[in-house]
Amino acid sequence: MATMSELYQTVILDHNRTPRNYRAMPEATRQAEGFNPLCGDKVHVWLKVSGDGRIEDVSFQGEGCAISKASSSIMTQTVKGKSVEEARALFEEFHEVVTGKSPGEGHGKMAVFAGVSAFPMRVKCAILGWHALRAALERPDAVVSTE
Amino acid sequence: MAIAAPARPAVPPTALDVEAVRADFPILGTPVHGRRLVYLDSAASSQKPRQVIDAERTFYETSYANIHRGVYELSARATEAYDESRVRVGRYLGARHPHEIIFTRGTTDGINLVAQSFVRPRLRPGDEILITALEHHSNIVPWQLAAAATGAVLRVAPVSERGELELDAFEALIGPKTRFVAVAHVSNALGTVNPVAAMIEMAHAGGVPVLLDGAQAAPHLPVDLAGLGADFFACSAHKMYGPTGIGVLYGREELLDAMPPVQGGGDMIATVTFEKSTWAPLPAKFEAGTPHIAGAVGLGAAVDYIEGLGRDAVAAHEHELLTYATARLADLPGVTVVGQASEKASVLSFTMSGIHPHDIGTVLDSVGVCVRAGHHCAQPLMQRLGLVATARASFAAYNTRSDVDALADGLERVRAVFA
Numbered sequence: 020m021a022t023m024s025e026l027y028q029t030v031i032l033d034h035n036r037t038p039r040n041y042r043a044m045p046e047a048t049r050q051a052e053g054f055n056p057l058c059g060d061k062v063h064v065w066l067k068v069s070g071d072g073r074i075e076d077v078s079f080q081g082e083g084c085a086i087s088k089a090s091s092s093i094m095t096q097t098v099k100g101k102s103v104e105e106a107r108a109l110f111e112e113f114h115e116v117v118t119g120k121s122p123g124e125g126h127g128k129m130a131v132f133a134g135v136s137a138f139p140m141r142v143k144c145a146i147l148g149w150h151a152l153r154a155a156l157e158r159p160d161a162v163v164s165t166e
Numbered sequence: 167m168a169i170a171a172p173a174r175p176a177v178p179p180t181a182l183d184v185e186a187v188r189a190d191f192p193i194l195g196t197p198v199h200g201r202r203l204v205y206l207d208s209a210a211s212s213q214k215p216r217q218v219i220d221a222e223r224t225f226y227e228t229s230y231a232n233i234h235r236g237v238y239e240l241s242a243r244a245t246e247a248y249d250e251s252r253v254r255v256g257r258y259l260g261a262r263h264p265h266e267i268i269f270t271r272g273t274t275d276g277i278n279l280v281a282q283s284f285v286r287p288r289l290r291p292g293d294e295i296l297i298t299a300l301e302h303h304s305n306i307v308p309w310q311l312a313a314a315a316t317g318a319v320l321r322v323a324p325v326s327e328r329g330e331l332e333l334d335a336f337e338a339l340i341g342p343k344t345r346f347v348a349v350a351h352v353s354n355a356l357g358t359v360n361p362v363a364a365m366i367e368m369a370h371a372g373g374v375p376v377l378l379d380g381a382q383a384a385p386h387l388p389v390d391l392a393g394l395g396a397d398f399f400a401c402s403a404h405k406m407y408g409p410t411g412i413g414v415l416y417g418r419e420e421l422l423d424a425m426p427p428v429q430g431g432g433d434m435i436a437t438v439t440f441e442k443s444t445w446a447p448l449p450a451k452f453e454a455g456t457p458h459i460a461g462a463v464g465l466g467a468a469v470d471y472i473e474g475l476g477r478d479a480v481a482a483h484e485h486e487l488l489t490y491a492t493a494r495l496a497d498l499p500g501v502t503v504v505g506q507a508s509e510k511a512s513v514l515s516f517t518m519s520g521i522h523p524h525d526i527g528t529v530l531d532s533v534g535v536c537v538r539a540g541h542h543c544a545q546p547l548m549q550r551l552g553l554v555a556t557a558r559a560s561f562a563a564y565n566t567r568s569d570v571d572a573l574a575d576g577l578e579r580v581r582a583v584f585a
């Protein structure tokens with residue numbers, strides 16, 4: 020089995036303790052809520068998307084484990100300033116990373132989640148914030164579930 | 167030369183030979199992540215003893231055929247085994263008659279049967295169904311469905327911060343519109359044992375029938391349904407050292423007799439014409455189709471197994487472990503026990519400051535300790551307690567003090583990972 024330090028990497032513990040962009044965003048143009056009905060975790064993601072389809076700002080708040088919180092935090096850093104198209108592609112890439120199909124290199128801190136693939140029960144925790152992001156990109160006001 | 171016996175710590179007052187019990191459970195010898203398996207999730211589902219596994223295998227190998235069908239010897243043997251299990255389960259739960267025992271798929275199935283067949287036809291708009299704040303989703307949602315279909319409303323008796331039912335408030339909620347009461351005998355999330363004898367008396371004083379969700383009571387407490395006066399009781403074999411896919415609905419004969427069937431099909435009829443069918447007597451009326459025959463045989467072996475250990479001995483052993491575990495966890499910094507009812511059975515829910523229960527569960531798993539993390543299918547209870555989730559250790563006959571020590575050591579490890 021992969022070790023606890025491979026799963027709970029220093030970067031993940033840091034983002035769990037001090038999540039970045041952790042705030043509500045009253046001026047958001049899009050938002051979505053993600054739920055994991057299996058464990059009751061939830062995340063709210065806010066986006067400010069410019070007229071030409073660029074993510075000018077992104078934030079989140081929620082209840083969740085270290086993996087889910089750190090993943091949402093790093094998600095906000097990863098997609099900030101990206102175009103909507105690029106953010107969609109990053110969602111796909113993240114999915115590949117947590118399912119062990121890509122090492123995730125070259126996308127900021129995304130690679131620290133490669134260890135999650137050895138813990139199939141935790142993949143949904145890791146992907147919750149990204150699901151909410153994708154939902155917000157599809158529809159301005161969305162509620163999604165990981166199930 | 168005589169060797170002086172080494173001084174031994176006082177043996178806890180339990181007649182249970184735990185090492186012998188452990189030897190009955192093959193899975194306990196299976197390492198997890200290279201470690202000794204410490205299984206502390208029996209409230210979700212218990213492990214199976216050789217006696218149950220063998221009973222099912224032997225049944226398939228020597229006696230299997232469909233029941234109530236063939237005139238041949240094998241079918242007779244299978245039918246006898248199936249009926250015999252019903253008798254044993256009836257005795258185990260304190261039913262008056264074996265035909266008060268309906269084989270179901272499990273607790274959820276049994277509660278839904280009562281909701282649809284007994285309660286729903288009795289509901290008019292504004293009528294009330296009374297439950298408590300500590301119910302499992304399977305003792306909430308079936309009542310919501312019945313209420314939504316009829317315009318009835320769901321009433322919820324409150325629980326205290328300690329996780330105890332507020333009995334006075336419960337009694338006050340029983341009124342002229344109350345048509346049914348459905349309560350957990352033992353809470354799966356907190357371990358609280360509800361004062362069901364008093365609750366049944368209060369409900370009956372108002373002429374209201376009562377269902378007990380017995381999923382967590384059946385494996386851990388001596389249960390005497392006729393003595394308690396319960397109208398219905400539902401439980402699941404898989405939490406009682408038995409197989410998955412089978413459970414029991416107990417109902418008082420008069421009530422079951424008057425209820426319409428929920429599923430139609432083979433085995434549940436007396437006569438069928440295209441104009442009209444008539445129903446078979448109990449229990450067949452509620453067992454349409456080919457049932458889980460081998461499961462019933464396994465369940466029969468499971469209740470025999472528990473009775474062989476002695477139900478009082480099992481309860482005393484689990485209580486001793488719960489007391490020990492509560493004390494061990496109280497010594498760990500940052501750990502809070504959730505649920506401090508004065509009467510508890512076999513469940514220890516807890517949180518750790520700043521660490522989500524999922525993360526606790528994953529780190530404990532890495533050292534071979536299996537606990538449940540989450541809302542335990544009791545989201546309204548979690549909301550009431552201001553929590554999203556807890557970690558939960560639950561105990562069965564095969565657990566030992568060294569399992570509890572492994573849990574406590576594991577929690578130190580959790581603390582270290584998140585230091």
Ligand SMILES: Cc1ncc(COP(=O)(O)O)c(C=O)c1O
Binds near residue numbers: 274302354381
């Ligand atoms: C108190 C309680 N009620 C109902 C259930 C549902 O049991 P099953 O899933 O076997 O139908 C459970 C099992 O988790 C339970 O603990």
